[in-house]
Amino acid sequence: MATSFSQTEASTGGEGQYRQALMAQAETATKPDMEPDAQKPSSAYLVRVLEDDILNNVLKPGDRLDEQTLARRFSVSRTPVREALRQLASSGLLEIRRNHGATVKRVTVAELIEMFQVMAEFEGLSARLCARRALPEEIAEMRRFNEECDALAKAADHYGFYAANNRMHEVIYAASGNNFLAEESRKLRNRINVYRRHITFQPRRMQNSVLEHARIIDAIEDGNEEAAHRLMREHVDLLAGSAADVVQALETRNRK
Amino acid sequence: MATSFSQTEASTGGEGQYRQALMAQAETATKPDMEPDAQKPSSAYLVRVLEDDILNNVLKPGDRLDEQTLARRFSVSRTPVREALRQLASSGLLEIRRNHGATVKRVTVAELIEMFQVMAEFEGLSARLCARRALPEEIAEMRRFNEECDALAKAADHYGFYAANNRMHEVIYAASGNNFLAEESRKLRNRINVYRRHITFQPRRMQNSVLEHARIIDAIEDGNEEAAHRLMREHVDLLAGSAADVVQALETRNRK
DNA sequence: CTGTGCAAGTGTGTATACAATCATGCCTAG
DNA sequence: CTAGGCATGATTGTATACACACTTGCACAG
Missing domain, CATH: 1.10.10.10 (Winged helix-like DNA-binding domain superfamily/Winged helix DNA-binding domain)
Incomplete structure (x- = not known):
């Protein structure tokens, strides 16, 4: 299962577990008449x-x-x-x-990178707004979820980490105070989640995430808007980094 | 129900012209079988x-x-x-x-401000990407449209300015190389345009826009991502406050 | 006088039928 | 043998019919 990172979805061994995690996540926003x-x-x-x-x-x-x-x-x-x-x-x-x-x-590679860029910007704005107006309780909640992420990362629990990570970002959406942004972020996140979850399996990805989260939360607590924004963008942008940027430039612009 | 039309005409004398401008804009993205x-x-x-x-x-x-x-x-x-x-x-x-x-x-005032915040971030990202990869021809095109805006601002042609302004931002979307971002920006822009266009009528708004555009284009040409991003966000963010005023004005007017 | 319950009417959600358009395959002609 | 056209089949888009749910108004009881 550890090698299921390859692009072919040949190994669907963990599908059920993912499905459960997704269900649990979706359940929160579902009407009771389900x-x-x-x-x-x-x-x-x-x-x-x-x-x-x-x-x-x-x-x-x-x-x-x-x-x-x-x-x-x-x-x-x-x-x-x-x-x-x-x-x-x-x-x-x-x-x-x-x-x-x-x-x-x-979804082409170029499109995926494009969506990740926008996602990074969404989350960056969320972090910025949090730095401006997040309440102490909300910041404490972020830290709690990040510690949970940390524990799950150390336990190499990819599925649990995936869910906890989602919850932490959800707290940030909520604390941003911008409901429209939160809603758009959720929509986009839903669309790229099928790819995003693969990233969890990258070596050292979970540990790095925890560290990056910690820095972001620090910036939010300090009220440092710029740092929070930048750190969060870089955090999300890691996949769509400058290397992928070249790919995108090649694919979307066939000019000479 | 459909006869509530006459009341509108009094307050929005230039409806026809706006409609034409909007149509012309929409026409560009329309299939030929129209x-x-x-x-x-x-x-x-x-x-x-x-x-x-x-x-x-x-x-x-x-x-x-x-x-x-x-x-x-x-x-x-x-x-x-x-x-x-x-x-x-x-x-x-x-x-x-x-x-x-x-x-x-x-649309409540709060929602509109939220949407403008997201819009500002969209355009900020567009400007950042432009700074990274815009071609000289594209930058020249931006300058041309901004000069057009300048001329129309001096002529106090609000409708023309509105259209030229839209075209300039469209160039920036295109030059960003991120089609997904461009599409999302258009959608959101459409939703807030009904309020945005009223802002054009605010005193000195057009002149200020031209100046801000010029600074943004300079930053793009210099390849200064951070500055381009920040300037564009501030440019759009400025509109948010004005937009709030417009909404309140519209809400009170529609109530009586 | 007010609140609750019932009934009627309006409006949405779903099913089915029909028409039109596009894809596909075969046949014919060059 | 290949290319083009025509016909047939399949699938989507639209129309109409029907059933159920909600809303609204009125009446009656507390």
Whole structure:
């Protein structure tokens, strides 16, 4: 399982555990009427299920989603299926082309780097706002989660670290006081999480994260906006660093 | 319901001109199959029309959009209307509550400030990326548009300035080389444009913008990422405070 | 006079039917 | 043998019909 970092998703051994972690995370923002039957809001249910399938790589990039097939599969008519597909498309997870069906969006390396850059900026702004207005209790909560991350990193618990890390960033969103930013961050984070979780498996990645978090929290506590912003951006930007920058420049700009 | 139009004309005398400017801007990103009849993609057409109506304040915040009424109005069935409404809702322009209809989202002052903060960060990142990799031709283009802005500012042509200003920022998006960022920026810009354009009318706002643009372009040309980022953020951030005033003015005006 | 309950009406959510458009495969002609 | 066109099939987009849920108004009881 340690070698599941290779780009091919051949080893799906830990899928279940990830799924549980994701579920637990999603559960917090879910309405109470999420009974196993849940017949009423059929389209909303479909959105959740399909989203999970895409995010967990059950539906792979390029897979075609046929309205009729899905309708039969879920025992509903095409109408709610259709609605769900459009919604997922507007979230950026699907691509819909006229009379060509809906396909799971293929994310290119360039696009992924682009999204990470934006994510880094989101989190950077969050950190900046935290430095400006985070309450002592909130800062204490950040430290608690980071210590949790530390313990899980030392235990080499990738799944636990992944979840704790998400919770820590969630605290930062909340403490930023900017709900719009928090919501956009969550959306984008959802989209790149399927890739982000692979990073957890990089050697020394977890330990480095804990250290970087600590520095960020220090900057927030000091009220040092610039440092908090910069450190957080660099923290998130590590994957989309300058080396990848070259790749992006080559892929998106074929000018001479 | 649709007759609440006359009241608007008095206060927004230049609506037509704005509409033209917006149309011209939107036209650039529109597919060629946009014939005057355009019966085929009914839902897409509805999205455009309703979006324009919302963005141009023809449909005011809080207005209720009834599926059946809209279906009759556009001589289509409820299905495409429904699809259009859902799409607009996911863009954040509408709010849909169960059995409560779709209403034009009321933007509070706090939300608007939040959006401007994110916008500032988007544009700041754009400027940073430009400083890293903008080509000389692109920088020259920025300067050209800024000179155009300057001329229009001196001529007190608010509408022209608004459009030229948009084009200049568009160049920066393009030169950033980050298509995802550019797309997200456009979406958010669309959502706050209805308020942003009012700012153009504030005294000395146009002249100040031209100066700030010049400094930003200088930083980009120097390859000074930090300065470009900071200057652009401050440039957009300045608008946030003004925008808050505008919202309050609009809210009080729409209430009576 | 106020609060609760019931009923009717409106409006959304889903299902099914139909039309139109695009893709695919075969046939024919060069 | 290849290329192009036509026909057929499949799939999406739209229309209409129906069922259920919510809201709103009124009435009655406390």
